[in-house]
Amino acid sequence: MSAASPSERCRIVLIAPTEGNDDEVFKRMEQALGAGDVASIIIPPANETTFQQRAAGLVEIAHRHDVAAMVVADTQIAGRVGADGIHVDTGTSDAEPILEKFADTMMVGVGGIKTRHNALEAGEIRPDYVFFGRIGYDLKPDPHPRNMALAEWWAALVEVPCVVMAGSEMGSVGVAAQTGADFVALSQAIFAQGISPAEAVAEANAILERDAPLLKA
Numbered sequence: 001m002s003a004a005s006p007s008e009r010c011r012i013v014l015i016a017p018t019e020g021n022d023d024e025v026f027k028r029m030e031q032a033l034g035a036g037d038v039a040s041i042i043i044p045p046a047n048e049t050t051f052q053q054r055a056a057g058l059v060e061i062a063h064r065h066d067v068a069a070m071v072v073a074d075t076q077i078a079g080r081v082g083a084d085g086i087h088v089d090t091g092t093s094d095a096e097p098i099l100e101k102f103a104d105t106m107m108v109g110v111g112g113i114k115t116r117h118n119a120l121e122a123g124e125i126r127p128d129y130v131f132f133g134r135i136g137y138d139l140k141p142d143p144h145p146r147n148m149a150l151a152e153w154w155a156a157l158v159e160v161p162c163v164v165m166a167g168s169e170m171g172s173v174g175v176a177a178q179t180g181a182d183f184v185a186l187s188q189a190i191f192a193q194g195i196s197p198a199e200a201v202a203e204a205n206a207i208l209e210r211d212a213p214l215l216k217a
Helices: 022-033 051-064 075-080 092-102 116-124 145-157 172-177 197-211
Strands: 011-015 040-043 068-072 085-088 107-110 129-132 162-165 183-186
Touching (some): 011 197, 022 051, 022 197, 051 075, 075 085, 075 092, 092 116, 116 145, 129 145, 145 162, 145 172, 172 183, 172 197, 183 197
Parallel strands (some): 011 040, 107 129, 129 162, 162 183
16 A cells, blocks of 8 residues: 555644754754744744744744645734744634634744633634643643544544544654544654754654555545
């Protein structure tokens, strides 16, 4: 059986690291994006005085690799640096006015979802995706069971794409993809100290090609 193409199976979303200086972060992101298929990156806030500079550099790297770039929360910086979208990690009430304002010009994703009720509320405003998990909390080897359950339930019922946060170990990639999620988010598994981002992205894609189910049409 031939491997599924990235368009047919779960793909990778990378959460940019917040630690390290800009040059280090840019170098590691460049290595990661040059090593295999990545759908998008999400750029969390860093130092307030330098966040725009870091976001601009990461957006430039992403676009050079034909990868979408999402900035967390800050609509002004997202616009200034030419990001493709805004990731709202604090739930539907904060996402709704942003979606109303920017839906025609930027993608908007919604995180901060802890229950099925939260998820359905998010789905009602029709974001570009919903995100199950918390950025910066992939500290354990395995994905959080609640996020896995929500992603599996959502993927079976709802057309809005979903992203599920994997754990800190590479073995969690295939487990997360088995939920039927459209995307698996990775951070520590790619960017933790001592890990080669290029080798990790290549390995994650190999796991997805082998283990990820075909997505529903």
